[in-house]
Amino acid sequence: xxxxxxxxxxxxxxxxMIITFMCFVLIRMLPVPALPxxxxxxxxxxxxxxxxxxxxxxxxxxxxxxxxxxxxxxxxVSEKLYIGRNVWDVFVEKLPATMIVNLYSxxxxxxxxxxxxxxxALKKNTWIDYTISTLTMVVISVPSFVxxxxxxxxxxxxxxxxxxxxxxxxxxxxxEMFKSIIPPILSLSxxxxxxxxxTTRAELTEVLTSEFMLLARTKGLTKTQATVRHALRNCFVxxxxxxFGEFIGILGGSLIIEKIFSIPGVGGLTLNAxxxxxxxxxxxxxxxxxxxxxxxxxxxxxSYGFIDPRIRMGSKK
Amino acid sequence: MxxxxxxAEQFRFVQKDESLHDKALQTKARGxxxxxxxxxxxxxxxxxxxxxxxxxxxxxxxxPIISVYDIQEKDKLYVNxxxxxxxxxKKNLGILDGSRIFRSQNDVSMNSWRxxxxxxxxxxVLGVVGTHETQVKYRGQMVTRLxxxxxxxxxxxxxxxxxxxxxxxxxxxxxxxxxxxxxxxYPYVERKDISDISDNANLWYKVDSKGAAQLxxxxxxxxxxxxREEIAAPYNSxxxxxxxxxxxxxxxxxxxxxxxxxxxxxxxYLHDGGEPSYIMGTNALGQDIFxxxxxxxxxxxxxxxxxxxxxxxxxxxxxxxxGYYGGWVDMTLERISDILSGVPFIVVTTLFQLHLAQKVxxxxxxxxxxxxxxxxxxxxxxxxxxxxxxxxEFILAARTLGASDKRLMFKHIFPNGIxxxxxSCALVIPGVISSETSMTYLGIVDLTTYAGTTIGTLLSxxxxxxxxxxxxxxxxxxxxxxxxxxxxxxxxxxxxxxxPTTRGIDD
Numbered sequence: 001x002x003x004x005x006x007x008x009x010x011x012x013x014x015x016x017m018i019i020t021f022m023c024f025v026l027i028r029m030l031p032v033p034a035l036p037x038x039x040x041x042x043x044x045x046x047x048x049x050x051x052x053x054x055x056x057x058x059x060x061x062x063x064x065x066x067x068x069x070x071x072x073x074x075x076x077v078s079e080k081l082y083i084g085r086n087v088w089d090v091f092v093e094k095l096p097a098t099m100i101v102n103l104y105s106x107x108x109x110x111x112x113x114x115x116x117x118x119x120x121a122l123k124k125n126t127w128i129d130y131t132i133s134t135l136t137m138v139v140i141s142v143p144s145f146v147x148x149x150x151x152x153x154x155x156x157x158x159x160x161x162x163x164x165x166x167x168x169x170x171x172x173x174x175x176e177m178f179k180s181i182i183p184p185i186l187s188l189s190x191x192x193x194x195x196x197x198x199t200t201r202a203e204l205t206e207v208l209t210s211e212f213m214l215l216a217r218t219k220g221l222t223k224t225q226a227t228v229r230h231a232l233r234n235c236f237v238x239x240x241x242x243x244f245g246e247f248i249g250i251l252g253g254s255l256i257i258e259k260i261f262s263i264p265g266v267g268g269l270t271l272n273a274x275x276x277x278x279x280x281x282x283x284x285x286x287x288x289x290x291x292x293x294x295x296x297x298x299x300x301x302x303s304y305g306f307i308d309p310r311i312r313m314g315s316k317k
Numbered sequence: 318m319x320x321x322x323x324x325a326e327q328f329r330f331v332q333k334d335e336s337l338h339d340k341a342l343q344t345k346a347r348g349x350x351x352x353x354x355x356x357x358x359x360x361x362x363x364x365x366x367x368x369x370x371x372x373x374x375x376x377x378x379x380x381p382i383i384s385v386y387d388i389q390e391k392d393k394l395y396v397n398x399x400x401x402x403x404x405x406x407k408k409n410l411g412i413l414d415g416s417r418i419f420r421s422q423n424d425v426s427m428n429s430w431r432x433x434x435x436x437x438x439x440x441x442v443l444g445v446v447g448t449h450e451t452q453v454k455y456r457g458q459m460v461t462r463l464x465x466x467x468x469x470x471x472x473x474x475x476x477x478x479x480x481x482x483x484x485x486x487x488x489x490x491x492x493x494x495x496x497x498x499x500x501x502x503y504p505y506v507e508r509k510d511i512s513d514i515s516d517n518a519n520l521w522y523k524v525d526s527k528g529a530a531q532l533x534x535x536x537x538x539x540x541x542x543x544x545r546e547e548i549a550a551p552y553n554s555x556x557x558x559x560x561x562x563x564x565x566x567x568x569x570x571x572x573x574x575x576x577x578x579x580x581x582x583x584x585x586y587l588h589d590g591g592e593p594s595y596i597m598g599t600n601a602l603g604q605d606i607f608x609x610x611x612x613x614x615x616x617x618x619x620x621x622x623x624x625x626x627x628x629x630x631x632x633x634x635x636x637x638x639x640g641y642y643g644g645w646v647d648m649t650l651e652r653i654s655d656i657l658s659g660v661p662f663i664v665v666t667t668l669f670q671l672h673l674a675q676k677v678x679x680x681x682x683x684x685x686x687x688x689x690x691x692x693x694x695x696x697x698x699x700x701x702x703x704x705x706x707x708x709x710e711f712i713l714a715a716r717t718l719g720a721s722d723k724r725l726m727f728k729h730i731f732p733n734g735i736x737x738x739x740x741s742c743a744l745v746i747p748g749v750i751s752s753e754t755s756m757t758y759l760g761i762v763d764l765t766t767y768a769g770t771t772i773g774t775l776l777s778x779x780x781x782x783x784x785x786x787x788x789x790x791x792x793x794x795x796x797x798x799x800x801x802x803x804x805x806x807x808x809x810x811x812x813x814x815x816x817p818t819t820r821g822i823d824d
Contacts, residue, residue, distance in 0.1 A: 019659050026668045134362070137809070141801040143751050145758060145776055146794045149783060157784050164784075255663065255759055260780060274667050274761060282667070289661040 005302050012294045016287075023286045024065060025058045027279050033079065041084040048077065065283075076280035081272055087280045091269065091288070095251070098258065098265030100172050102250035105185045109192040110243055116193065117200025122227070124205055132197060139194035148187040148260045156183055165262045184261040188254060192246070199242060203235035237308045241300040248296040252289060349736065353814040363810025370803040373796070377618060380611025385594055388612045388769035392603035394478065394580055395593065397786035398471050403592035406470070413596065415472040416443050421451075421464045428530040429519065430467070432538060433476040436503065436521050436557075437579050441473035472581060472593055476519040477503055480578040484550065487567065487574045491554035493586050500555060501586050503577045504564035507548075510541040518577050543568075550574045597792040600770075601778040606789065609770045610796050616768040620680075621749040624687045625742050631688070632695025633738065637726050639696065640703025647700075658693045665689055666756055683762050687749060698741055702734030736815040743811050747804035754797060772797050 032054060035042045052068075053061045068074040075087045082090050120132040156164050167180040207213065208231050216226040251266075258267035266288070273281035331337075347355075357363060381388065401415030422430075434440035447466035452459050482490070490501050504521070511520040514528050522538035523531045533539050542564045543549075549565035556564065567574035584593055597606040635654075639647045666686040673682035706712065707730060715729050756762045757773030764771050772793050779790030 015656050015659050018656050023660070023664060023668065026672065030671055137806065138802050141747070141805040142798045143754065143801060145755075145780070146798050149776075149780065149790045149794050152783055153787055153790075157787075256755060259759060270663070271759060271761075274663075277671075286661065286664045289664065290659055293661060294659055 001305060004305065008298055008302060012298050016290060016294055019290050020287055021062055023290075024062050024283060027283055027286075028054075028058055028061055030279070033277055033279070035079065036083075039083065044084070045077065045079060052076070075284045078278055078281055080276045080278035081269075081281060087284050090281070091266070091284055094264060094266050094269045096170070096172055097166070097263050098253040098267065099250055101166075101181050101184050101257075101263055101265070102188065102253050104178075104181065105188040106192055106246050106250060109189045110196055110246065113193040113196025114200050114239060117197040118204060118232070120197065120201045121204035121208060124208075129201075133201065136194045136197045136201075139190050140198065142190075143256075144187060144191060144254060145256050145260065147190050148184075148257060151183045151186045152260070155186070166264070168264070181261075181263075184257050184263060187257055187260075196239070196242070200235065200239055203238045204231060207231045207234045237304070240307055241303040244303050245296045245300045248292060248299055252292045353736070353811075357810050357814035360810045360813065363806050363813075366803040366806035366810070369799060370807055373614070373800050373803065374618060377611050377614035381608050381615065384605055384608035384611065385588075385591065386605040386608055388604060388608050390604070392584070392599060394475060394603075395472065395584070395595075395599050396603045397601055397782050397789055398595065398599045399786065399788050400596055400598045401470075401472050402594040402596060404594075414443060415470045415593075416468045417471045417474075418446060419467045419469045421449070422467050423462060423464050425527075425529040427465065428532075429528070430469070430474075432522060432530060433474065433519050435538065436519075437473070437476055437581070439470075439473040439581060441470045441476070443468040443470055475580045477521075477577045478580050479518045479575060480583070481570060481573045481575045482567075483573050487550060487576070490583075490586060491552065494554045497590060498555060499582050499585060499590070500557060501579055501582045502552075502554070502566050503579055504542040504557060504560060504566055505549065505568050505575075505577060506541055507543045507545070507568075510543065521577075598786070598788040600775060600789050601782060604770065606775065606792055609775050610772065610793055612769045613772040613775060613793075614796065614800065616764070616771055617750045617753055618746075620684070620753060621746045624684065624691060624749045625745045627684075627688050628691040628695050628745065629738070629742055632692035633699050633731070635692060636696035636699025636701075637703060637731065640700040641707060641722065641726050641730070643704075654693045654696060657690050660690065662686070662690065662752060663756075663759075663761065666761055670762060678767070679762060679764060680767050683753075683756070683764070687752075691745075691749070694745070695738070695741070698738060699734065702737065703730055706730045706733050737812075740808065740811040740815045743808035744805065747801050747808065750804070751801065 032049075035045055051064075053064050065076075068076075073088065075091075078085050078087050078090060116132055116136075120129045123129050152164065155161050162183050163180045164183075165180070166184065167177050169177070171177055208227070213226060213231060216230050217223070221229070253263075253265055253267050255267040255271060257263070258265045259271060262268070266285070269281060270285040270289075272278070273285060399415050399417055400413050402413040405412065406414040419426075430440075430442050434442070444467070445465050446468055449464050449466075450461050451464055453462050454460075455462075487502075493499075494501055506521050508515050511517075511524050512526045512528070514520060514524065514526075517528060520528065521540060521542060523541055525531055530538060540559070542560075544563045544565060546563070546565060548568055550567045550569055552566040554566075556562070556566075567576045569575075581593070585591060595605055595607065597610070600606050600609060635650065639650045666683065669682040669686040669689075670679070673685060676682075677685070703726075712725060712729055715725055720729070754771070754773040754776070757764055757771045758777045759773075760777065763774075765774055775793040776790060776797070779786070779793060783790055
């Protein structure tokens with residue numbers, strides 16, 4: 001198992017490096033943006049560019065970039081948005097806002113989603129099941145900006161319960177802040193709830209109809225005992241990796257929700273970098289999103305192996 | 318009954334002089350697709366979804382054609398205006414009347430509404446929604462005043478605006494007025510007569526320096542229309558009823574005529590007499606949302622179908638090669654698709670926009686971005702199907718008979734997996750529409766010059782004015798939501814119908 005995990009991590013790192021290399025070269029191939037002529041930072045930035053090898057071959061540039069990242073954790077400085085500031089510092093500043101919104105959102109949605117899924121599966125083919133399944137289907141299809149609109153219009157405008165936008169500042173655990181991030185949390189929640197409901201229902205209905213459940217009932221367990229001890233455990237084999245994946249995903253957040261509620265997070269930073277052509281920020285965002293995507297896949301795969309001894313894919317080989 | 322000793326005469330031949338045949342099949346033969354369609358038809362929700370989906374597609378085809386306004390027509394002042402259709406609004410049904418709520422209107426603003434109504438003959442006030450009492454300080458004493466919440470017809474509320482017209486245009490409007498009898502140009506009021514207020518063209522009566530009307534003893538407005546003929550351009554057209562004949566209708570300002578224009582009637586002049594009819598209102602650019610949704614949806618659906626078709630083709634070939642040959646071929650190709658699928662979509666889109674937009678256009682580079690990673694899911698699916706079928710006996714038989722690899726792949730294996738491949742295509746289309754909408758919503762891709770507008774663009778314009786003009790976000794949201802739900806239900810229905818494990822269960 002350990003060997004398998006190690007293999008996967010190495011492979012992931014390899015893929016990550018190739019993707020970084022491709023994006024890095026594609027970004028460096030773009031025309032180098034001009035610096036503002038009279039800014040005090042300009043000569044320093046020009047010197048930095050020289051040191052980063054802007055007029056050398058791309059392979060050399062990439063080598064310098066990777067060397068800086070791995071030895072000094074230096075991702076370069078922002079040249080447009082936060083002129084002269086270290087990109088990594090800016091990035092770390094933005095991370096908490098994204099994380100807090102997503103964390104709150106999944107903390108309450110995962111239990112609710114799983115509970116709804118279990119309820120629907122236990123009441124299979126009744127009106128409860130039909131209602132939950134149909135709603136799940138509908139909710140999963142509708143894109144998140146529609147929810148954001150509804151939440152903003154109904155709760156923020158008509159009822160005036162919450163402020164429109166996320167509050168500024170860094171007091172992430174104050175009551176005011178919590179109140180101001182309820183709308184984005186709500187908007188994010190619908191999709192997550194529906195996703196977990198659907199997975200749980202599908203898994204649990206399948207487990208409930210399998211033969212060992214019949215055996216469990218035959219040997220005298222009550223329905224509750226059989227469901228909790230046998231059915232749920234088996235259906236969690238699929239759900240738990242999903243939860244892990246979701247937890248990795250909180251780092252990434254949602255670009256759309258961040259834009260609508262003006263959350264000062266990573267997504268907003270990425271969008272600004274794209275629109276303002278701040279390439280150093282954009283490279284960091286690219287690496288970040290790539291790493292998150294790969295890490296989520298890795299965690300899901302590995303946790304399957306840990307939870308369910310039947311699926312130790314690597315150990316067979 | 319006794320079976321041991323049956324007498325010989327009880328036996329008789331089943332057949333003696335005739336040959337035995339199987340009976341011809343009485344049931345009708347039913348193919349794979351026909352069977353799937355029958356099962357699809359039994360799924361009520363999918364059928365309903367399909368019907369709605371067809372209606373939405375018809376809408377996207379015909380809305381831009383039947384719409385009164387072209388997507389390129391951008392009204393300058395009717396911006397973010399609520400739904401309004403003149404013929405319906407006149408029936409006072411409470412719908413499509415361009416109504417917007419104005420809160421806390423005091424006496425001064427009530428008078429200004431009255432002023433607009435009296436001059437133009439179009440009363441913007443549709444009704445009073447609420448009345449509140451407020452305490453205000455007036456000359457050192459607290460006085461109780463009434464304020465009103467009004468329902469205002471936004472299209473009438475704009476009233477009169479200043480407009481500088483070239484003389485040719487000025488003459489043309491006069492001619493049009495004579496022809497139709499609709500008053501566009503209203504008598505001119507000099508700024509000095511309305512306390513030098515220069516930004517409100519709706520003042521035609523005596524006001525104080527704050528713009529509050531000064532009424533005469535009977536509570537009527539005191540008109541202050543100018544009669545100085547020397548400052549005006551010649552006017553030979555219809556006059557307002559209260560005009561004794563010496564009012565002037567323009568003011569010569571740097572070689573053009575500045576006029577007070579009734580914007581509603583000016584709109585009719587611009588549109589050959591047609592009154593505003595915005596079924597879903599207008600957006601931030603003054604475009605008709607009814608038309609905009611159709612134009613955007615038409616682009617989205619066509620684009621999604623194109624993307625799915627390309628991805629289906631590439632993915633099918635790629636997956637076929639992977640699945641059929643297996644071994645190191647599979648290994649290498651899988652690594653490539655692993656790497657490609659690891660690149661975040663937003664990064665792909667951005668890089669393609671930055672690199673290719675100038676060379677192949679915005680749509681082309683957007684298409685490439687979708688194609689670069691979009692086929693991976695399809696390839697994985699095809700690969701699975703190939704692994705499932707390639708070891709089976711009929712393949713061995715075909716190979717023994719000397720079929721080539723190509724023939725085995727595309728004549729024997731592929732048709733067996735085609736059901737699930739096609740149905741997954743129906744679920745790919747909504748996915749493409751969704752990401753396309755997100756990208757245009759975020760402004761990473763700007764398709765407005767190519768497609769006119771897109772649903773994502775409409776939504777992002779609407780989101781900026783969500784409090785003042787919720788309709789601008791509401792209708793695109795409803796359309797997109799319905800489209801997504803129906804596409805997904807339709808796709809799920811297809812998938813269940815083509816799923817071979819459920820075949821024949823409920824016959």
